[in-house]
């Protein structure tokens with residue numbers, strides 16, 4: 001797919017989105033596109049934008065949705081995912097230093113906070129949280145994700161987490177894989193229908209609390225009371241608007257307190273479940289030993305070093321929001337990451353390209369949070385499944401014209 005863009009940005013006082021073919025240039029279909037941002041709902045930013053843009057035919061972008069509350073490991077997951085494709089991910093070159101976007105050779109990760117229609121002051125004035133749909137512009141989110149999927153570059157707004165304001169937009173070109181991560185990738189049905197695969201990171205309240213304390217007290221100087229208050233304040237909207245999205249996810253990574261230590265409240269040892277929907281095109285759930293059977297496995301024998309409280313795996317079929325699913329569970333943590341190869345060799349359908357690829361990825365990012373437990377392991381596995389999904393979709397598209405000529 002060829003991608004090229006020439007554009008200018010200037011204020012425009014009308015609210016419209018028009019795409020008019022004007023001429024063909026260098027073999028590309030040039031269009032004039034009027035971009036607009038969400039200013040009509042934003043009290044502090046009333047600028048609209050117009051651009052002249054060349055779009056190139058394409059429409060090969062696959063779209064992945066990753067939903068989770070703030071501070072639940074989305075960035076860590078994204079770093080693992082982009083690493084599976086190789087190459088480093090970085091913000092758009094020469095752009096806004098506070099951009100939330102990460103671009104690598106294959107993937108572009110956009111943060112859906114950029115579709116906040118109310119900035120920090122606007123939310124305060126209206127008494128709504130960022131989780132409330134009224135603080136977000138789903139029309140624009142839909143239009144832009146659709147445009148990217150169709151091979152058209154967009155001018156995406158930027159929500160600046162440092163200033164709390166909406167900054168001038170940045171240009172996003174259609175990538176091979178577009179990941180939309182944030183609070184609401186599966187909230188709006190139009191956006192949901194554009195997703196080729198969706199993931200929900202479901203962090204239980206106990207664990208979320210432990211992680212937030214660790215980060216916000218150590219790194220951001222917040223007090224225990226203020227962390228508790230912020231979690232409590234978000235909870236009603238989290239329950240109403242964020243949590244229900246997990247019913248739509250193709251894969252859910254659920255993070256719970258361990259069952260290996262009675263009454264554990266430290267949140268250091270975790271029980272993590274990978275819930276995988278059956279019947280999703282291009283996605284074959286991972287299994288342990290025997291597909292479809294129910295398995296409980298404590299691998300702490302001669303091949304795996306396990307200090308207290310040990311490690312326990314479980315696998316089996318289940319239902320989740322009325323869907324048939326396969327669930328792989330890991331409780332506990334690895335003492336020695338290099339020994340993970342022993343566990344990897346007992347898993348099937350993991351979509352690796354060579355023996356030991358999961359272990360290699362985990363060792364490569366041993367310093368990322370969760371590398372010694374099921375969060376890191378399952379995030380890595382989902383990354384490999386996304387690569388596989390991408391390759392299968394690409395292969396089916398490549399063979400489609402061939403099939404058509406045969407018919």
Ligand SMILES: Nc1ncnc2c1ncn2[C@@H]1O[C@H](COP(=O)(O)OP(=O)(O)OP(=O)(O)O)[C@@H](O)[C@H]1O
Pocket residue numbers: 068069070071072073074075076077211212214215369370371375376
């Ligand atoms: N698997 C994990 N195990 C332990 N702690 C974790 C794990 N994942 C994330 N954390 C903790 O949560 C914090 C936030 O992680 P991360 O930045 O990946 O989340 P996020 O969802 O992108 O957050 P935000 O939306 O606030 O930017 C980390 O600094 C770390 O303290």
Ligand SMILES: O=C(CO)[C@H](O)[C@H](O)COP(=O)(O)O
Pocket residue numbers: 069070071113120130131160161162164183
């Ligand atoms: O839930 C969030 C998503 O990450 C943030 O709280 C939301 O984006 C508002 O951000 P800020 O606190 O920087 O104004």
